[in-house]
Amino acid sequence: MKLSIIVPTYNEKDNIPVLVKELDAALHDIDFELIIVDDDSPDRTWEVAENLASTHPFVRVIRRRNERDLSTAVLTGFERSTGEVLAVMDADLQHPPEKVSAMFKRIRNGADVVVGSRYVEGGEIEEWSVIRKLYSKGATLLAHIFVPKSRVTKDPLSGFFMIKKTVVDDVELTPTGYKILLEILAKGKINKAEEEPIIFRKRERGKSSLGVGVFVKYIRHLLHLSWETGEIRRMAQFAAVGVSGVLVNLGILWALTDYAGIYYLLSAVASIEASIVSNFVLNDVWTFRDRKESGVTQWMKRLGKFNLISLPAFPMQLVVMGILKEFFGMYYLLAALMGILVVFIWNFVANSLWTWREMNLKT
Ligand code: GDD
Ligand code: MN
Numbered sequence: 562m563k564l565s566i567i568v569p570t571y572n573e574k575d576n577i578p579v580l581v582k583e584l585d586a587a588l589h590d591i592d593f594e595l596i597i598v599d600d601d602s603p604d605r606t607w608e609v610a611e612n613l614a615s616t617h618p619f620v621r622v623i624r625r626r627n628e629r630d631l632s633t634a635v636l637t638g639f640e641r642s643t644g645e646v647l648a649v650m651d652a653d654l655q656h657p658p659e660k661v662s663a664m665f666k667r668i669r670n671g672a673d674v675v676v677g678s679r680y681v682e683g684g685e686i687e688e689w690s691v692i693r694k695l696y697s698k699g700a701t702l703l704a705h706i707f708v709p710k711s712r713v714t715k716d717p718l719s720g721f722f723m724i725k726k727t728v729v730d731d732v733e734l735t736p737t738g739y740k741i742l743l744e745i746l747a748k749g750k751i752n753k754a755e756e757e758p759i760i761f762r763k764r765e766r767g768k769s770s771l772g773v774g775v776f777v778k779y780i781r782h783l784l785h786l787s788w789e790t791g792e793i794r795r796m797a798q799f800a801a802v803g804v805s806g807v808l809v810n811l812g813i814l815w816a817l818t819d820y821a822g823i824y825y826l827l828s829a830v831a832s833i834e835a836s837i838v839s840n841f842v843l844n845d846v847w848t849f850r851d852r853k854e855s856g857v858t859q860w861m862k863r864l865g866k867f868n869l870i871s872l873p874a875f876p877m878q879l880v881v882m883g884i885l886k887e888f889f890g891m892y893y894l895l896a897a898l899m900g901i902l903v904v905f906i907w908n909f910v911a912n913s914l915w916t917w918r919e920m921n922l923k924t
Pocket of ligand 1: 568569570571572573598599600629630631634650651652653655697718719720721739740768769770771
């Protein structure tokens, strides 16, 4: 199998010679090509790369004059590649070249995707501040929530990965953001995904060209993917079920109190539980119908989990409401609405990650 390593570059003239040297040393027993896709860097990275190509036959250079975008640069590299296996890595040596052969070995042993992961045992980030790490973790959690297929890896936002070309054959990739791996995990044909721990090294030369705009782009990309893969529809279904639960709750409360003459607080206990059960049943046959294991025992387990997740919802709503009203002076009905929103998010996320977790994923 031949390996095509795609490296997008923008102002990396000092890094490219080192990268070429390190890859050359690390991959002597692998048939590979290195495709450098440069977006007409002002520091003339393309020129440095072309010079390297004349002395290193495995180097190929694509100079794009009219585009400046990390994701489309990667796709251009995919299109021009000749290998059956594709890798993507950064030029700045933050991704350790010596990991490429370990990743390639995993592909040869049957993985469709191998992610160079900072968040598994043995993985690490060398220089980031606590804030930047938190930001990255938060962004990763959002990916796991909005794009469930990204749960095959702890690090779906990594820029270092390898895939079999068949994963993206005939798959339309629309890189509205710069997280190309996320796009591939959401849409690619993947049976087996694996992770290779990497240490995300310090950047020694040049500076990062991904600015503040990336966060907005990322959220847009996430919502877009979530829409395309039906996860937003699922959230809407979950919300609709929640509304039906409120009606069930009030209806039974009324019937038991006014009609059967039961003390209203006792009726409330019964009506709350009834609405939890009706919500569960609807979500099980509708919202998450594609994500459940059959059998009565499994059904009971899911019901138990759903109930457990509902428990903290009640105090949570009160706490959020109380804080917003007492400390921020918010109008109490608005504060209640915010409380309901927080509870909705809690319920959806917890149930999606636990009660009806995606099971068709192999790691
Ligand atoms: N062709 C091209 N065009 N390449 C670009 C462009 C562009 O517009 N912008 C950046 N690059 C190249 C850089 O030259 C580098 O090789 C690589 O893309 C990553 O850019 P950095 O600027 O070094 O990004 P980073 O270190 O902040 O982010 C890295 O880590 C993230 C994980 O938190 C990247 O790997 C991200 O993809 C990754 O998500
Ligand atoms: Mn970098």
